[in-house]
Amino acid sequence: MDLQKTFVRTVDVARNETELTLSIHQVEHGDVGCVVWDAALVLLKYLATPSGRKYVQNKCVIELGAGTGVVGLSADIVGASKVILTDLPHILPLIDHNIKENTNILAHSKAEISGSTLRWGNTTDIKNILRKHLIDCVLISDCVYYEDGLDNLIETIIIILNSNPSATVLCSYEKRDTGNKIELLNKFLTALQDELNVVFVPFSEMDEIYRSDDINIIVVTKS
Ligand SMILES: C[S@@+](CC[C@H](N)C(=O)[O-])C[C@H]1O[C@@H](n2cnc3c(N)ncnc32)[C@H](O)[C@@H]1O
Numbered sequence: 001m002d003l004q005k006t007f008v009r010t011v012d013v014a015r016n017e018t019e020l021t022l023s024i025h026q027v028e029h030g031d032v033g034c035v036v037w038d039a040a041l042v043l044l045k046y047l048a049t050p051s052g053r054k055y056v057q058n059k060c061v062i063e064l065g066a067g068t069g070v071v072g073l074s075a076d077i078v079g080a081s082k083v084i085l086t087d088l089p090h091i092l093p094l095i096d097h098n099i100k101e102n103t104n105i106l107a108h109s110k111a112e113i114s115g116s117t118l119r120w121g122n123t124t125d126i127k128n129i130l131r132k133h134l135i136d137c138v139l140i141s142d143c144v145y146y147e148d149g150l151d152n153l154i155e156t157i158i159i160i161l162n163s164n165p166s167a168t169v170l171c172s173y174e175k176r177d178t179g180n181k182i183e184l185l186n187k188f189l190t191a192l193q194d195e196l197n198v199v200f201v202p203f204s205e206m207d208e209i210y211r212s213d214d215i216n217i218i219v220v221t222k223s
Contacts, residue, residue, distance in 0.1 A: 001030055001090060003097050009036050011070060013077045014048040020077050020105050024070045025098055032145070033067040033091040039142040040067070042215045043172035044074035045207035047139075052205075055168050055219075056080045059136035062129065064118065064156060065143035069095045072139060073102060076111045083111055084133060086118035086125075121152025123159070130163045140171040144188045147180065154191050161196065161222045169220035176214075189218075197221045 006025035013020055027034035046052040057079040063072035066085040076083045085095045095115035099106070106113060118125045129135075138160055143153060161167055173185065192198050201217040 001027055001034070001093055003027070003093060005029070006097075011036070011041070011044065011074070013044065013074045015077050015079070015108060018108075020108060022070065022073055022077070022102050022105055024068050024073075025094065025101055026068060027094060030094075033065070033087055034094060036068050036070050037142040037174070038212065039172040039174045039215050040071050041210050042206065042212065043139065043141045043170060043217055044071045045210035046170075046172075046201065046205075046217055047071075047075055047078045049205060049207055051201070052170070053078055055137050055170055056139075060084075060133055061137045061139060062086060062118075062133070062135050062160070063139040064120065064153070065140060066095055066115075067091065069098045069115070071141050072113070073098065073106070075137075075139060076106055076109050076113050079109065080111050080137075082133065083113040084129060084135075085113070085115045086129070087115075088119060089117045092117060118156070119152075120149055120156045126156060126159050130160070134164055135160050136164065136167050138167065138169040138171075140169065142172065142174060144171075144173045144185055145176075145181070147184060150184060150188055150191075154188065157192070157220065158195060161220075165222045167221075170217060171220060172215060172217045174215050192218075192220055197223060 060082040069085040072085040
């Protein structure tokens with residue numbers, strides 16, 4: 001990953017009455033983790049609403065498949081007490097870069113923020129994190145997009161919720177109709193609904209501008 005060749009996307013996030021601007025570096029040539037996706041924007045803007053804020057304020061938050069880290073960085077600004085941004089090992093340099101590039105903005109929050117490798121379904125990676133942190137909230141945006149990762153992502157969600165039965169998962173996804181995407185999404189939702197409590201965030205509770213008919217946010221809990 002060439003961090004010399006990035007292009008910046010600015011993202012405004014509300015902290016109480018103040019708007020702070022994150023500068024998110026995206027990589028010109030890379031895979032899907034290198035840019036900010038629309039489902040991320042919908043989720044991060046929801047975190048700053050009265051409905052979304054309660055899930056992250058003063059909470060220990062982990063983001064799975066964080067990519068640029070934009071959602072977790074926003075959770076930090078909104079008021080999380082601790083944020084762990086996770087992804088595959090080759091994406092970690094971009095996450096660390098975005099933490100570093102936003103140090104001044106993040107200083108407003110005093111939260112602890114770090115990047116860490118977490119490969120879905122890899123019990124060593126998951127246990128390493130759970131040994132050190134009691135997770136209250138799991139953030140996931142646009143991670144339901146390929147067959148091979150699906151079961152591992154579901155397993156990771158379940159392991160984290162078992163480690164703290166009062167934790168909450170907020171997951172945003174775009175409803176795509178190409179290839180097997182509809183089938184994949186239905187498989188994901190059915191698997192979660194079989195084991196866990198799944199509630200759809202009402203459209204009216206999302207940010208008035210950053211919401212879209214083709215992007216959902218679900219709240220997943222153990223009970
Ligand atoms: C479509 S991108 C979404 C990135 C970011 N969440 C966003 O919405 O802007 C999917 C992310 O999932 C990560 N990912 C894919 N498979 C993974 C796995 N097995 N373990 C951990 N992360 C994975 C990718 O590296 C990528 O960052």
